[in-house]
Amino acid sequence: MSKGLFSKLAVTNIKNNKQFYVPYLLTGILTVGMFYIMCALAGNKGIEHMSGARDLQMILNLGIGVIGIFSVIFLFYTNSFIIKRRKKELGIYSILGMEKKHIAGILFRETLFTMLISVGGGLVTGIVFNKLLTMLLCAMMKFETQIKFYVSTSGVLWTAILFVGIYLLTYIYDLLQIKLANPIELLQGGHTGEKEPKTKAIMAILGVICLGAGYYIAITTKNPLQALTLFFVAVILVIVGTYLLFTAGSIALLKILRKNKRYYYQTKHFTSVSGMIYRMKQNAVGLSNICILSTMVLVVVSTTVSLYVGVNDVLKQRFPRDISIYGYYEGTEVPEENSIVPVVEQAVKESGRKMRNQVSYLELDFAALRRGDVYVMDAKDPSVLAMEDMATFSILTREGCENRYDVKIPELADNEIVLITFDDTKMEQLVLNDRSFTVTDIKKFEKDADVVENFYYVIVNDVEDMERICQLQNEAYAQAGSTITYNYQLDIDGTKEEKEECFQKIQENINQITDPAISHIYCEGRESSRDEFYHLYGGFLFLGLFLGAMFLMITVLIIFYKQISEGYDDRERFAIMEKVGMSNAEVKATIRSQILMVFFCPILMAAIHVAAAFPMIKRLLVLFNLSNTTLFAGCMIGTILVFALIYLLVFLQTQKTYYRIVGEQVNS
């Protein structure tokens, strides 16, 4: 056969199957474009020199990885869907006398054309939109810089390598499909797998257990640090649970419904229950994919948006004042003379600002392990890892505490302390190793979200008491012991720029302090940190939205293809039902209820997942200093609403396509 004919046939085939190929090509173009843009951004020389670029580069590289992986999975999925649908057509070629190598030749050209359009179109799209997205990224990160139009050669190269590879893989997959099948199988391609699925009770139960365990972890884990490690466990449990529930659980449930004769043999339930059993077999995986992708979109977008929107909250939480200075004292002694305050005062004066709201206090933080009524400090105890027995103490002096919080503490004797708790702990004596203190008063503070479990402020009378406790824990922990910190916080007047300038000055000056009593010293400014936070969270937000958009696109496409394939399957079924005496209206109602169920099951499940994940993510956000639950809840609900709206639009659109396919029956 002439090569020209192959190409002509390939083009005709793509045209004839355009309802499959147009979305496939569009997805190809978009994924290629997105991948290129990610590559180009990560390699952007302009961004490289900006502050916070390291974080950003890390975030973008993460993005490249995620997009790359999903591109592979997704293009593969789409291709396998199309080739399954087209088996009959290939079977006809085979019957008409084409050899497998001829069919392979046609498929090769089809893949080649698809690849050229997708990669070519995608690169052009990527290059065109790259500047726009770079500008968007810089705006989000509050980078002020001139963005030039440029083409990233390494980006083009990497994109081309990855996607040519992916399309080559899909071609090999297609070849295997026709190699393994004989013409008759190919002809029947659309009609295989109609056997009723078996009930897999164990898998269904396992699914419930996995999901339950995942939810349990998400809801009950209180400690943010633990949440971080357990989060991935919970995610995996929920993913596994979702797949099991959709594949095995749904069928088990439907079969139970079918066993109930009175329920099953009713006009409304009869066709939909059996139809769903049939559908679930083919679509369970697709539905779980949709569910998990939707959950990812919701989580990623809502967290990144709330982090970004909440930067002010974060800053307020992280930096109670404009400027904070931390001086770590050498040894266990607090020097008589304070060398920090005068330097800071001088620096503020030099930069022409005025300071107010100064707060200073001494603090000593250390951890101990709870053993019955005694808190043990021992560097050699291996069970330090037992998180729930770990208590963290922060020692404050009476004066420091009064400075810091608006409370009055009465004078205390040597072995007397006041305890500030955030939970309902009651104790009359605090025993640290061999020292015991009488608790004269317990004050309960409103729990801030960032307070870890078992955290206590211990208020001692004066500096000497603090020094004694410092000695005690230093003896126990030796090298790993904590030292007393001098905290000095202040607000200054002026604009953002003036504040930053003043902060620079303070930083310079305190770095020149040479006080043998101070081991090291550093300071933080709220305003200069604001930029850093915007860089980091802006990067996260950008990636979140970018990935969100990609997941959404994938979800939409899976829905679209599912709907089409179901339409073709259902066409015959509805034709038969109508012949046997089902009315048009009944057919329509059945179709509607089935589509609704199939469509909104995953998103409902996704919403439940997100709701269950909410407490855990809330705690994780605390690690990023965001404790504004209302804000996060708002972002999450907002994201769900927007997502549901887009989902609904896609639903209405694909429903039209579906009716058009089944339509011959419905409208006749």
Next chain:
Amino acid sequence: MAILEVNNLKKIYTTRFSGNQVQALSNLSFSVEEGEYVAIMGESGSGKTTLLNILASLDKPTSGEVLLNGKNIVDIKEKEISAFRRENLGFVFQDFNLLDNFSLKDNIFLPLVLSGMEYPEMEKRIRPIAAKLGIQELLEKYPYEVSGGQKQRAAVARALINRPQLILADEPTGALDSKAADGLLHLFNEINEDGQTILMVTHSTKAASHAKRVLFIKDGEVFHQLYRGNMSNEELYVKISDTLTMLTTGGENHE
């Protein structure tokens, strides 16, 4: 008394692309008495399928009327037509038209479920029918698990279960091997003997030779009819063959 009366039925199709008009039925009239077993024969393009679609109320004629028990089914409103079909007609198709996702039992129940019947009543109805058709053992099986003949018997059970006035069979032996076809035709005879009116469209002489009367359609009109009288199946078979030969070779247009 005539259970079915077809008067001056005419159907003209307009082809979609050229707009040409094609006359499928020109002026068709016949009637079927209660308890009769009528076979309608004709070549491809003679209008058999069009006739059956109109009788099944799946299609509307251009003019003419179809009276089932005196009621003109052409005038039935779109909304009521499915219920009418469900309650008055039973269908047996060439390709069975069983749903793969239903067991045979559920396939048979389908018209009853659509009519909203209670489950115990359905159970009561299916037992004698399944026994008669010899498919009691197969009820829980799925269509893809049984043979063609068994599928067709299930389809017959589905047609019978709503106790229709008339069974319309469209080439019911078309997809069966000769043994299964014989079995099915005997079954039709038995059902007919129980009083069920059957109208069968076929171009199989063998199938038609089981009927009590055979109508021949050509170019959209009833061309000829044969009554069984006292003839055996074999004698009727010969008669039908002769008529068909005459139809194709002795008719007005030689080819």
